[in-house]
């Protein structure tokens with residue numbers, strides 16, 4: 143388990159420090175995006191700055207992508223297709239008003255934007271509603 147995570151971090155040119163392994167492990171267990179405070183709640187002993195830096199490093203290395211929600215960022219693991227040069231996460235992010243969880247909806251993908259004369263660096267596709275769990 144720990145070895146797997148080490149491999150995954152190394153594959154994205156990130157040295158597997160113990161903090162990074164712990165944060166990765168936590169994110170891997172979640173199906174939903176987590177904010178800095180959510181991650182912090184799992185690590186009483188680590189300070190907020192260290193966790194913040196870990197998440198920022200992960201984002202730079204293509205390990206996680208962030209979702210802006212009101213004034214907070216939430217983080218969720220990327221697929222293997224992302225790396226430090228480019229993220230490929232142009233799918234819909236869905237926020238449930240009932241459970242307040244944010245998830246990736248990869249069935250909604252934006253069309254390719256590379257053949258235009260202008261350059262798009264980021265597109266945000268964000269929806270609010272009620273998730274399948276809460277609709278039951």
Ligand SMILES: [Zn+2]
Pocket residue numbers: 204205206207220221224225228229230231
């Ligand atoms: Zn990504």
Ligand SMILES: [Zn+2]
Pocket residue numbers: 238239240241242243272273274275276
């Ligand atoms: Zn819900």
Ligand SMILES: [Zn+2]
Pocket residue numbers: 207218231233234235245246247
């Ligand atoms: Zn996503």
